[in-house]
Amino acid sequence: MPINRRLSLFVLAAALAGCATTATQPSGTATAAAVAPYRDTIELTGRLQVTYQKDGQPGSTNGGFEWSQRPGQIDVAFLSPLKQTVATISVTPQGATLTEAGRAPRTASDIDTLSAQALGWALPVSGLRDWLQGYATGADGKRFIASPANNSVYTRDGWRLRFVSWQAGKDGAQMPRNIVAERGANAGSELAIQIILDPSA
Template identity: 55%
Template sequence: MPKNFIPLTVLCLSLSACSTLTSPFSSGAAPSAQTVAPYREQVELTGRLNVVYQKDDKPESATVNFNWQQTAQRTDVTLYSPVGSTLATIAVTPQQAVLTQSGKAPRSAPDVDTLSAQMLGWSLPVSGLRDWLQGYAVGADGKRFVASPANDSVTTKDGWRLRYVSWQEVGQNAADNTPGALPQPRRIDAERNASAQADAVSLRIVLDPATSAPAP
């Protein structure tokens, strides 16, 4: 295993602004049948992530499986190798980000940007991912973006180009008072060009089949 595999994959899911964990989108919003399922502050998701980036002017890549749990004020991510062994866990709150790897002391920083800069010199957006994984974003114009199969791409306020490549449907709980099936993201591609502030990075995220019930 390359020596940079674990720190890379750990930060593939890291947020660019840990101090803004709470989404600007209300979980009570009820989009039309044509748009993505309503946003949930509390959710658990699993899937796979592939990241491609430049290191020493050469392309590098890594793939990791993940379990993602979030509430309004916290994100917990567990990263697994392709064979199922735990690589690392990340706990992010508005106060700090803590990264724990097997056999090593936990590392912390005031935010994930700081932590990723210390380890790799670049960062990836989990405040963004908190929204993107459910089909929401803040567009370059500062307005709310709500994805749908017919409206599947956006450039975010912080320069990421998102494309919702494929979708899955999930039936709503009776308690949601929204009968029928609504689309949820299945595959998300995200790309950011190199700039004076950041390196070029591309992500491919594939989420496991959704369930109708929100995380407890």
């Protein structure tokens, strides 16, 4: 699999696997409804676009994903623009496994180690499983709960997180629709991730 495709896999999977995110306290006196309650078990689908620069070389990739989350495990299928499954990643407390078509499964103790082995450098992303539901843990260590009126935060590990647009969930509560996470240049690399989530079924 080309390195740019692997990059998109690990950007998403590393983030999904993490427990911590980053957040700030709500600003102002906005009264807009907060995001829907966090769910440990959830099924999501959407599209992913990654743009990055590594050692001065820019790149980008995009595709779809199907996410299945439950306590203790996250399974992610990555789809080509033609909706074909190109790879899957499973993450548990015991380790992470990458399965690609035509290749033997690759495993490691965690998603950061797996990304370092496959890409040659680690992606220190954590907490996207919270981000996808409108939650984070802020630079100050406090829990952040997003809303349409309070939609931006800087994370403890250096990400700028923006909830650009919203949609109604199954119960009518607000759920993220368009999420952008950006990380500035650090040791010659920078990264931007855009997630577009499909409406809840």
